[in-house]
Amino acid sequence: MSDPENTLILSLDTGDVTIRLRPDLAPGHVERIKQLTRDGFYDGVVFHRVIPGFMAQGGDPTGTGMGGSDKPDLKAEFSAEPHVRGVCSMARASNPNSANSQFFICFDDATFLDRQYTVWGEVTEGMDHVDALPKGEPPAKPGRIKKARIAADS
Numbered sequence: 483m484s485d486p487e488n489t490l491i492l493s494l495d496t497g498d499v500t501i502r503l504r505p506d507l508a509p510g511h512v513e514r515i516k517q518l519t520r521d522g523f524y525d526g527v528v529f530h531r532v533i534p535g536f537m538a539q540g541g542d543p544t545g546t547g548m549g550g551s552d553k554p555d556l557k558a559e560f561s562a563e564p565h566v567r568g569v570c571s572m573a574r575a576s577n578p579n580s581a582n583s584q585f586f587i588c589f590d591d592a593t594f595l596d597r598q599y600t601v602w603g604e605v606t607e608g609m610d611h612v613d614a615l616p617k618g619e620p621p622a623k624p625g626r627i628k629k630a631r632i633a634a635d636s
Contacts, residue, residue: 489633490519490603493634494615495625499587499608500552500633501570504601509601511572511581516632518551518583524566525628530620536592536617539573541626545620550582557601565592568605568612587612 488503496568519525529540529545550594558578565571569588572581581600589612605612615625 486634486636487632489514490515491631491633491636492606492608492627493629494526494558494611494627496614497608497611499611500606501603502606503518503550503603504563507563508602508622510556510601511559511600514556514583515585515602516554517553519632520635523551523583524627525609525613526626527629528620528624528626529615530624531586532615532617532621532625533589533619534617537586537588538585538612538625542571542625543583546626547620551572553582555579556581556600559602560597561601562597563601564586565599565601566608567591568609569601570605571595572600572602589610 484503490501493591503512527543528545529538530545531539565588567590573586574581616623
């Protein structure tokens, strides 16, 4: 792991997922992810929308897809980085500047999302654990983030 300060580890029921954060693409979003992670915000949060061949979405403490953190919404940081397998990007409402705490991890190429959603990281290890998440909108028994941590804090 080359940069522990920009490495996010999500411990799922199925195992650990290592994500390389990309402050070069989305400094504001990476800062928010790190802040929420260090506050324990993501611990216990479910993946409430898991669509095979598309993506797994989580980061909503209510588990409904309607919730977020008490922090203000973020300004969009769209880039040309393609939405391909393993890419982590922020979920948002129709307003481009409405990302808050929800995010998704792409199972497959979803390049139709490029330049419309903020890419903030990419899975470097443990993508098989993301693949193993229970599917559904919402899943009957959703997978959850048992613990999220920044590698530098371990």
